[in-house]
Amino acid sequence: MSTSRSRPPEPPADAPVAELAGVVVRRGGRTVLPGLDVRIGHGVTGLLGPSGCGKTTLMRALVGSQVVTSGSVTVLGHPAGSAPVRGRVGYATQAAGVYDDLTVAQNLAFFARVLRAGGAEVDRVLEVVDLHEQRGQVVGRLSGGQRGRVGLALALLGRPELLVLDEPTVGLDPVLRARLWTRFHELAADGAAVLVSSHVMDEAERCDRLLLMREGRVVADGTPAGLRERTGAASVEDAFVALVRGEQP
Numbered sequence: 001m002s003t004s005r006s007r008p009p010e011p012p013a014d015a016p017v018a019e020l021a022g023v024v025v026r027r028g029g030r031t032v033l034p035g036l037d038v039r040i041g042h043g044v045t046g047l048l049g050p051s052g053c054g055k056t057t058l059m060r061a062l063v064g065s066q067v068v069t070s071g072s073v074t075v076l077g078h079p080a081g082s083a084p085v086r087g088r089v090g091y092a093t094q095a096a097g098v099y100d101d102l103t104v105a106q107n108l109a110f111f112a113r114v115l116r117a118g119g120a121e122v123d124r125v126l127e128v129v130d131l132h133e134q135r136g137q138v139v140g141r142l143s144g145g146q147r148g149r150v151g152l153a154l155a156l157l158g159r160p161e162l163l164v165l166d167e168p169t170v171g172l173d174p175v176l177r178a179r180l181w182t183r184f185h186e187l188a189a190d191g192a193a194v195l196v197s198s199h200v201m202d203e204a205e206r207c208d209r210l211l212l213m214r215e216g217r218v219v220a221d222g223t224p225a226g227l228r229e230r231t232g233a234a235s236v237e238d239a240f241v242a243l244v245r246g247e248q249p
């Protein structure tokens with residue numbers, strides 16, 4: 001049996017899409033992730049927790065843009081950010097790296113070429129984020145919410161197997177938010193693992209699985225219904241409060 005050097009062996013089908021094991025991250029002189037263990041599988045996983053709890057740091061670790069003090073971050077069976085996973089992970093950040101002086105379509109066409117994703121991808125992702133009417137507009141003149149959706153569209157180019165979306169619905173009206181959540185589930189049904197961060201608790205109910213974070217740790221992991229049942233709470237928000245109170249001495 002021969003093994004190609006350029007294609008390392010793929011992980012078994014039941015392996016998690018991504019895994020952080022004992023991950024310690026220090027930022028600005030303090031420990032932000034104190035030794036995080038978490039596995040991300042298929043479906044839509046919500047990452048929720050208060051501002052500053054480490055959601056973005058966890059996501060940066062997954063996409064390979066965060067220096068990790070110790071522990072390991074594995075994505076699709078390979079080290080996060082390594083060559084075999086490049087182009088297979090889509091990341092939408094709160095500060096989208098788009099060119100303000102280009103139109104929406106020009107930005108997407110440029111990145112589609114970089115990713116060798118094919119021109120048809122531009123129309124597909126514009127449809128997903130509901131920006132087809134703005135395709136000819138210069139990005140610098142879009143609203144904050146529209147600009148954020150250009151970043152989301154960029155993350156979707158090339159149909160990545162893991163989508164890491166940092167607060168993708170911030171500043172959007174409820175109708176559009178609901179529409180995007182439907183889209184996230186469609187992408188998951190097509191086979192992508194979707195990790196979405198939010199600190200809006202009503203979005204938690206839309207996730208297949210929830211990771212509730214606090215101070216760099218996952219304090220709860222389960223389905224919205226499972227977490228409500230476990231705590232006897234009426235909402236995920238109340239479940240989160242109950243779990244945090246239960247942790248305190």
Ligand SMILES: Nc1ncnc2c1ncn2[C@@H]1O[C@H](COP(=O)(O)OP(=O)(O)OP(=O)(O)O)[C@@H](O)[C@H]1O
Binds near residue numbers: 027028056058
């Ligand atoms: N560039 C940075 N330099 C130093 N410390 C940072 C930096 N960015 C974030 N931090 C710190 O790391 C911690 C975790 O931040 P992170 O952005 O991961 O939180 P978050 O849960 O995503 O917050 P939010 O919901 O507000 O986006 C915070 O205490 C923050 O102050």
